[in-house]
Amino acid sequence: MVEYDLKSLLEKLRDEKPLVHNITNYVVMNFTANTLLAMGASPVMAHAADEVEEMVSLASALVINIGTLSKHWIESMLKAGHRANELGVPIILDPVGSGATSLRTNTFRNLVKELRLSVVRGNGSEILSIASDSIRTKGVETAHGAEQALETAREVATKIDSVAAITGPVDLITDGKRVIRCSNGHPLLGSVTGTGCAATATIAAFASVTNDPLEATSAGLAFFGLAGEHAGTRTSSPGSFIISLLDALYEITPAEFQAQARLEMI
Amino acid sequence: MVEYDLKSLLEKLRDEKPLVHNITNYVVMNFTANTLLAMGASPVMAHAADEVEEMVSLASALVINIGTLSKHWIESMLKAGHRANELGVPIILDPVGSGATSLRTNTFRNLVKELRLSVVRGNGSEILSIASDSIRTKGVETAHGAEQALETAREVATKIDSVAAITGPVDLITDGKRVIRCSNGHPLLGSVTGTGCAATATIAAFASVTNDPLEATSAGLAFFGLAGEHAGTRTSSPGSFIISLLDALYEITPAEFQAQARLEMI
């Protein structure tokens, strides 16, 4: 078992309602904002190069998500990221679809090179794409098992000095040395768009209330996965699941979170 | 009590299904469109500088919302707004996040200066931002109580000759002389993204069927708040609340609206 005080962490989050600045993709903006609100954080979406530096200076964490990329947005990601680094605001990166196109893979690599990231979260293919040109994702689907990608994740985490999280049926979280396995989750999360992106935002919310990125990532993925489990007890179809998931993010108490998180050091 | 004939107004709206042109932010586009459809209006979203003048000429009202701003969009907002002014199409402005960044504050001020607006709706901080540089919003959250902002709202409304509405737990609506308080609403509206933006669109829908902006704003905020109340009787969590809110916008009858609106002149 991992000895995190998840109860206090969630209490702190709901008490402080930290502002999370998201530069994220069009598909998931609404769902991400509702995820953050439901769990108790305050979302803001802003992408204009003219304002991202100012906005990130108000925020407790920054999410960069490359899911619907274009050139102007990359410029804004870098601007916001550089300012976040200056201010010590943690950056959580979601390299959606990296490996599928050169634009995404190159952007992922460039963001890793230019910015000091706290956490990178993706599926196996996305995380692997930073290491090898020979790997291609099938869109945003996982083509490689999380386990297979673990060795690469360790190397990536070590190389970029951040936490790397590979999510899938089981999530693996590593800072290059320690590896935590998170077993919370539900198969229907794979039938709803943006659940990976929302999980990334959840990590950012927890990164607003702890300085330990391994703890924030573990808490975020356990919390989001647990909400999926709660939703899965109420429905077995994806439309209702979306709604029950948002409900669960709001309803799970700090004590339930502490008791039901399934995190183990491996 | 305010003596508006809300029953007839909602009947007229559902009969005419007015086209509301929205230049709004990415986060809330879907929810705003569904809000307008559910209540009985016809939404269209169009932002290209090449087409906004033509689109607004087909519409009964124009919503301008600065929630995810960038330079090209500001150009389109001005183009659409100038054409709306020429045609007498009412403009409803939602200065999302004004006060949080210079881009937003300056855009709000510029839109107020360039266009003849029918209604401006925001939270206290957003409305106050037009008057003072010293006020900063915490993202899109309300940092200042609605009551505190009332004096400024009166001044703003007088200065720009439009209706100013400050929404929060209680909504205050003023044309600079008269002040109407709307008590409809529900706390869960604060746990769902885009409810303020959707309330703005609701005002625009009513502005399509009455020439009195004070009446349109009162009707819109009372109707949206009442839908929140109805939703709040069915659920106490935000995911289900979103769905029940859309259901209520569709289900509330003109007679219920008349009976349950809580508007008073103060």
Next chain:
Amino acid sequence: MVEYDLKSLLEKLRDEKPLVHNITNYVVMNFTANTLLAMGASPVMAHAADEVEEMVSLASALVINIGTLSKHWIESMLKAGHRANELGVPIILDPVGSGATSLRTNTFRNLVKELRLSVVRGNGSEILSIASDSIRTKGVETAHGAEQALETAREVATKIDSVAAITGPVDLITDGKRVIRCSNGHPLLGSVTGTGCAATATIAAFASVTNDPLEATSAGLAFFGLAGEHAGTRTSSPGSFIISLLDALYEITPAEFQAQARLEMI
């Protein structure tokens, strides 16, 4: 009755989980992605000119939807479309709002001229807009009955050598010679934004598993309409309907699809 093996087609779809590349509008991106996931396909949204050619080469079908248009996006639509034509990837076009503004009408006509399309789906006004300047849509609403537009649809289908589908209370599908009528559907589909766009994506999903565009269009519209019918048995309000619709897209079995599709050659 039309003798399509819809049971096998849906089984194949759910087995292969084809990747559908969508260049679609902001309003419906989330709902479209969830529609495709719920029915068993894999969505990807990508619009950058720098990556659309690479992305479409991974896909089994391409959706082009002009619902929130701007110049950069048109360039990407053409790039993706040309590459799709080279690779034999079927293109399904949704000319949202064509007829309402010159930008949309001209874009529709230009896409038809530049690309070899498999299917064009729209309401009567949108389809008619390719033939005549004198017809104006009221936003994205149907101003002309589907029946009236049938003759034009036949001409359009013949001229551009593709399938044209006019959707409304009853859908008409034609390749210029044959005409199929689809009677599946539900009135509440008109009270939810993006149902037309999602129906288009559903056609694209089926076009990934059959080479016959008339069959793909018939299957897509019957399947989406049937999901609407299932949803309509569970609720009579639009918020709940959205959720029940997504649930139904996931739940309808291949045997139910075969038994309940209402397609007839006329």
